[in-house]
Amino acid sequence: MNVRYIDTHCHLQFEQYAHDRDDVIARMREEGIAGIIVGVDIASSREARALAEKHEYLFASVGLHPNHAESFGEESFRELAENKKVVAIGECGLDYFHLKSGNEEKDAQKELFKKHLALAAEFDKPLIIHARSSKGTHDAYQDFIAILKETKIARPKLRGVVHFFAGSLSEAETLFALDFFISFTAVITFSRDYDALIRAVPLANILSETDAPYVAPARRRGERNDPLAVVDVVRQIADIRGEDSEFVRAALLNNSYQMFALKKFDNH
Numbered sequence: 001m002n003v004r005y006i007d008t009h010c011h012l013q014f015e016q017y018a019h020d021r022d023d024v025i026a027r028m029r030e031e032g033i034a035g036i037i038v039g040v041d042i043a044s045s046r047e048a049r050a051l052a053e054k055h056e057y058l059f060a061s062v063g064l065h066p067n068h069a070e071s072f073g074e075e076s077f078r079e080l081a082e083n084k085k086v087v088a089i090g091e092c093g094l095d096y097f098h099l100k101s102g103n104e105e106k107d108a109q110k111e112l113f114k115k116h117l118a119l120a121a122e123f124d125k126p127l128i129i130h131a132r133s134s135k136g137t138h139d140a141y142q143d144f145i146a147i148l149k150e151t152k153i154a155r156p157k158l159r160g161v162v163h164f165f166a167g168s169l170s171e172a173e174t175l176f177a178l179d180f181f182i183s184f185t186a187v188i189t190f191s192r193d194y195d196a197l198i199r200a201v202p203l204a205n206i207l208s209e210t211d212a213p214y215v216a217p218a219r220r221r222g223e224r225n226d227p228l229a230v231v232d233v234v235r236q237i238a239d240i241r242g243e244d245s246e247f248v249r250a251a252l253l254n255n256s257y258q259m260f261a262l263k264k265f266d267n268h
Contacts, residue, residue, distance in 0.1 A: 003057060038088075066095040072112055
């Protein structure tokens with residue numbers, strides 16, 4: 001397979017693909033699109049691993065979304081992380097957008113996040129971080145970056161990506177210094193809120209993703225999304241930056257290989 005794009009964050013195991021999952025995966029192969037299927041709990045992480053084991057151009061990430069802070073089973077996730085097709089830990093992080101109990105809930109999410117950091121360090125795999133702040137603030141970003149800074153002192157090899165990045169340029173630059181990438185979805189095809197940031201950050205620190213089945217690109221607004229939309233994301237990044245689309249495509253592909261330590265595919 002001649003891989004031209006890597007969707008670094010999708011959820012092909014979700015029920016939205018129950019009726020046509022095989023067709024979507026076949027189309028990905030035809031279009032040269034590899035993908036990292038991201039778990040949000042133990043069941044979806046197992047399903048991600050199973051799909052990755054069936055297809056050479058699919059990989060998995062295993063973790064527990066911060067909204068499930070009460071149910072982390074370390075041994076179960078450790079067993080998943082040992083698998084060679086599992087290339088990352090997550091999605092994990094902090095989500096303060098729908099908090100109900102305030103500091104108590106925040107503390108539980110922080111403890112869960114630290115467990116993922118320990119797992120990533122144990123298996124020397126990158127993190128896929130989810131961060132969503134309280135409305136009108138950057139509190140989740142501030143908190144998870146503070147935890148990363150502290151943890152990096154003892155575990156300097158920690159690295160990863162903040163998916164669906166919605167932070168500031170200053171926060172992005174802090175993350176780059178901590179060996180983290182930032183990733184953009186197809187929201188950039190219909191929202192101009194990200195343009196200045198995309199122009200300002202180095203191309204070497206960007207990844208592309210779809211977060212499918214969510215956030216379909218402008219041409220398919222309101223529909224179920226799929227990893228094929230990573231092409232729209234890459235082209236939009238090139239347009240925003242005013243750079244050649246093929247140059248950007250090749251750079252983002254190389255960034256993905258680098259971040260997730262993927263063996264490059266033969267062109268066949």
